[in-house]
Every structure is written in C-alpha cells, then in structure tokens.
Amino acid sequence: MMSPASSAANPWTSYLDRFHEDHPGITEDVLSEACHVDDMNPYAWLLAVAPRNPGVVALDLACGSGPLQTAAPHLRWVGVDRSAGELSRAAKVLPRVLVRGDGQSQPFRDATFDLVACSMALMLFDPLDAVLAEIHRVLRDDGTLILLLPGSLPLSTRDRVRYVRLLAALREVRPAYPNSVHLGRLHARLRRAGLAVVSDERRCFRYPLRDEHHAQRFAESLYVPALSTERIEGAVRAARSWVGSTIGIPLRRVVCDKLMESARAPATR
Numbered sequence: 319m320m321s322p323a324s325s326a327a328n329p330w331t332s333y334l335d336r337f338h339e340d341h342p343g344i345t346e347d348v349l350s351e352a353c354h355v356d357d358m359n360p361y362a363w364l365l366a367v368a369p370r371n372p373g374v375v376a377l378d379l380a381c382g383s384g385p386l387q388t389a390a391p392h393l394r395w396v397g398v399d400r401s402a403g404e405l406s407r408a409a410k411v412l413p414r415v416l417v418r419g420d421g422q423s424q425p426f427r428d429a430t431f432d433l434v435a436c437s438m439a440l441m442l443f444d445p446l447d448a449v450l451a452e453i454h455r456v457l458r459d460d461g462t463l464i465l466l467l468p469g470s471l472p473l474s475t476r477d478r479v480r481y482v483r484l485l486a487a488l489r490e491v492r493p494a495y496p497n498s499v500h501l502g503r504l505h506a507r508l509r510r511a512g513l514a515v516v517s518d519e520r521r522c523f524r525y526p527l528r529d530e531h532h533a534q535r536f537a538e539s540l541y542v543p544a545l546s547t548e549r550i551e552g553a554v555r556a557a558r559s560w561v562g563s564t565i566g567i568p569l570r571r572v573v574c575d576k577l578m579e580s581a582r583a584p585a586t587r
C-alpha cells in the first residue's frame with residue numbers, strides 16, 4: 319500500500335471517509351452474498367464483461383476491500399481507494415498492489431491500463447468529470463471501462479414497498495449520493511469524457527436476510543449522510559422484520575470503450 323489520500327473537501331467526502339473507516343468491506347459483505355437466478359453475484363456479473371486475457375493490466379478504481387481482485391485473480395490489478403480501512407481489509411485477503419489515493423488525481427502514467435473497473439463508486443465522485451477525465455487518461459487507446467452502479471429497476475412490488483419503508487425510516491426521499499449520474503444522462507457524461515457506452519444492462523440480485531446479523535449489515539450498508547443513530551436503528555428494525563426472506567438489489571452494468579480524440583462528439587442521451 320502506498321501514498322496518502324487527499325484531504326476531505328466537503329461534507330459528503332468526510333461522511334464517506336468516516337463511513338468506510340467504520341464499516342470496511344460492508345459493500346463486499348452484502349454484494350458477495352447477493353445472487354441472481356444464475357447464481358452469479360454482482361461482481362461476477364461485472365467481471366463477465368472484462369477482457370479475459372491474463373496479461374490484462376487492470377485498475378480497480380475505488381476498490382474498497384477488493385472483491386473484484388478476489389474474483390479475478392488472473393488479471394494484473396492495481397487497486398486505488400481513499401479509505402485506509404478498506405485498503406487494510408483488502409490487503410489481508412491477497413498480496414496486492416494497493417494505492418491510497420483519490421479518483422480525481424490518479425498517480426499513474428497516461429495509457430497505463432487495458433481495463434478500468436469501478437464497482438459501486440461512480441455515483442460517489444465529486445467532481446465526477448475530473449474522475450472521468452482521469453479514467454480516460456489512464457486507459458490505453460483500446461481500453462475498456464466497466465461500471466457497476468446502483469439501479470432502481472427491476473424491482474418487485476414487495477421490494478418497492480420495503481424500500482419505501484427503509485427510506486421512510488431514514489427520512490430520505492431516495493437513496494442519496496454525491497452526484498446523480500446513476501439517475502440520468504450517464505451516456506452523455508461519459509461520451510463528453512471520451513468514453514462511448516457499448517452496453518448498459520440492469521439486473522436485480524437477491525440478498526438473503528438470513529438472520530438478524532444479515533439484516534443489520536444490509537441496513538448499515540446504506541449511506542445516510544445526515545448521520546443519525548435513531549434513523550439507522552429504524553432501518554435496522556425494518557430489515558430485521560424481514561428475516562427469513564430476501565431483498566432485491568437492482569444494479570446496472572455499463573461497458574464503455576475509450577474514444578479516439580477524433581471521435582469525441584456531443585452525445586444526445
């Protein structure tokens with residue numbers, strides 16, 4: 319592990335830094351147990367569109383505890399994340415190249431990576447365009463960007479009702495993130511950064527609320543920037559009342575190719 323992260327710049331940044339120091343690996347704990355009907359978890363689903371060549375040099379941007387690296391150990395990964403807590407959990411699993419740093423000033427030479435993978439983090443970057451410019455810079459000309467993002471579809475009626483109840487307990491209108499790129503105009507944002515979307519798919523994974531511990535882990539994995547113990551406890555109580563069932567986690571997988579300078583043009587979506 320090398321190099322320190324830049325200092326917290328806004329309330330969201332300090333909230334996220336504290337959240338990940340307090341809950342290292344929580345995203346991996348939840349998503350690695352969430353399954354689709356074909357038994358794939360979200361990380362396997364994302365990696366299914368990664369190049370398969372073992373020589374591929376890959377950046378795991380905002381790697382957290384490193385679930386992508388665990389799932390695809392044949393790739394030559396470098397993981398970067400702001401959180402020392404997440405990186406120390408990642409370092410316990412496999413010997414890895416891990417860098418503590420921020421997505422908006424990546425300490426890598428131009429055109430270093432064949433693949434940039436970013437799982438459950440694009441919606442956290444602020445300013446987003448600075449991070450997209452860095453992704454474009456560190457990708458090789460024929461490089462690929464793969465993204466896993468929160469989605470809102472597909473969801474069953476029962477899951478919708480449950481999310482309404484969770485959000486009511488948290489007193490939020492919708493899941494909150496520092497930027498809203500997961501909600502709309504993602505393709506246009508990416509294209510402006512020189513990244514052309516080649517596929518954009520949605521899937522719902524089911525997380526088993528096996529026992530109270532699983533219920534608590536699920537509720538605690540939600541970001542609640544207006545930090546309040548009472549609200550989080552309300553969400554934990556709601557999740558505990560569903561023990562013995564599963565809850566849907568709708569996700570989105572986006573694949574982009576790096577555009578040559580000459581092909582960069584305004585996008586419409």
Ligand SMILES: C[S@@+](CC[C@H](N)C(=O)[O-])C[C@H]1O[C@@H](n2cnc3c(N)ncnc32)[C@H](O)[C@@H]1O
Nearest residue numbers: 345346380381382399400401420421437438439
């Ligand atoms: C929801 S977790 C996802 C972790 C992992 N990729 C996964 O899918 O399990 C988001 C991660 O983004 C990191 N992060 C947030 N903002 C960042 C930034 N500006 N630069 C680098 N890492 C960041 C957090 O520290 C955290 O580890």
